[in-house]
Amino acid sequence: LTLYFLSFCLPACCSAWLCEAQIEFKRVAEENVTLPCHHHLGLLEQGSLDIEWLLHISETVQKAVITYSGGRVYDDLNQEQKGRVSFTSNFLAGDASLHIISLQSSDAGTYICKVKKAGQYEWVHITLNVRKPSKPKCWLEGELLEGKDLFLQCRSASGTEPISYRWQRLSEERRAEHLPPNSRVNISNPGQVLLKNLTQLSTGLYQCVATNEAGQESCALQVTVQRAQNIGMIAGAVCGVLLGLSLLFLVVRLTIRRKEKKRYEEEEAPNEIREDAEAPKAHLVKPSSSSSGSRSSRSGSSSTRSTANSASRSQRTLSTEATPHLTPPQYGQRQEHRREPEPRKADPSAGRMGAPAVMVPAQSRAFQTV
Structure with a gap:
């Protein structure tokens, strides 16, 4: 967008013409732009043609953007713009315009085009303003429960100021509608809307539109109001499931431990020798x-x-x-059988005693x- 154009030429000694033009452009970041610079020095046969584009940063600091000298183009002089700047195809014939692609915020500033040949000069001053789009971010603050209050927040962190915000409600057909009657817009901060005393009628899709010089962007939020009793039932069901799982885990754990204890006792019982048996x-x-x-x-x-x-x-x-189980298999073979005592003969002395x-x-x- 060209806001103004000013040019004038002044006669100078040695038949040199000094021409100056100043133009202003406004563009959005990530777009492409062509900064015009036209000259008439290419028609001269004598002398070599020199073209230079400079970016004016401050009163004492300038950066070279692209130059043509000695029959060669130098387009890698500025590291931030390397690979994004170039001349038009017929810059030797009279069109030394500068083409910049994928604009960035660092490209903003005042550009100076200088053309020199055979002691004659022509130059152009161009001001480039790069606007950042106002892409906003939306979020909720509060509880989505009946009777509660809810804040709708909208803000653009990187957009070029000034930015204006507007909230609206979208229908199922994506048509813009007015906000519910219980909504309140913050006058000091239009990006904030308060929904008081939520009801089922507050449920819907809400959109925030942010607008600045670069255009307008939007973001949307889905609001779904829930009933309080439904929340309580869901919480109770979740707690019941967790409690049931805990009890099941405990029962399984106790059963496994009981089986292990029983198996251990069965393995250890045969190894215990009872020493308290009495003859x-x-x-x-x-x-x-x-x-x-x-x-x-x-x-x-x-x-x-x-x-x-x-x-x-x-x-x-x-x-x-x-x-x-501790008795060796050979115990029965080694055991000696006790012989029954033979009957004793009658004592002769006992017979004599009667x-x-x-x-x-x-x-x-x-x-x-x-």
């Missing part, structure tokens, strides 16, 4: 009064040995019954098990 008690039987002293003596000696042997056998028998001779096995006379 059966044996009671001695008094010898018959009709037996002689010598028979009593032999009988007592035999009874003592028989008692000891019986106690030893009883202890081994109880130990074997207590730990059957007592009847009775043959009694030694084990019967030794003890009697109760």
Whole structure:
């Protein structure tokens, strides 16, 4: 967009013409622009043609953008604009315009075009303003529950000021509608709208439109008001599911531990040897009064040995019954069978003393098990 154009030419000595023109352009970032620079020095046959574009940053600082000198173009003089600047195709014939693609904010400023040939000069001053689009960002502040208040926020962080904001509601056909009656626009900050005392009628799609010199951009928010009881039911259901899962995990855990404990007890029980088993008690039987002293003596000696042997056998028998799995397979083969005592012959001395001779096995006379 060209706002104004001013040109004038002044006569100078040596038939040199000094021509100056000043133009202003306004463009949006990411667009392309062509800054015009036309000259008449290309028609001259004598001398070489020099073209130079400069970007005026301050009163004392200038940056070279692109130049033509000695029959060669230099377009990599400025690192920020490298690869984005070029001359038009017929710059030698009289059109030395500068073409810039994908405009950036750093491209804004005053450009100076200088053309020199055979002692004559022509130049142009062009002011370029790069406008940033006002792409806004929308967000919600508050709870989407009936009876609550909700704020609609809209702001453009990178757009060129001034920026104006406008909120509107969109229908299902995407047509713009007025805001609900319970809405309030912040006068000091038009990008903020308050929806008071939310109801089901507040549900809908809301759009914010931001406008500046570069044009207008928009963003939208979906507002869905929820009932309070529905929230409570959903929260209760979630808590119930979590509690049920926790109880199920606990039951499975206890069952696994009980099985492990039972298996451990079954493996350890055969290795425990009961040491508190007592041998059966044996009671001695008094010898018959009709037996002689010598028979009593032999009988007592035999009874003592028989008692000891019986106690030893009883202890081994109880130990074997207590730990059957520890008994080696060869135990039955190594065990010696006890021979029954042979009947004793009648004592001759006892017959002479008048007592009847009775043959009694030694084990019967030794003890009697109760």
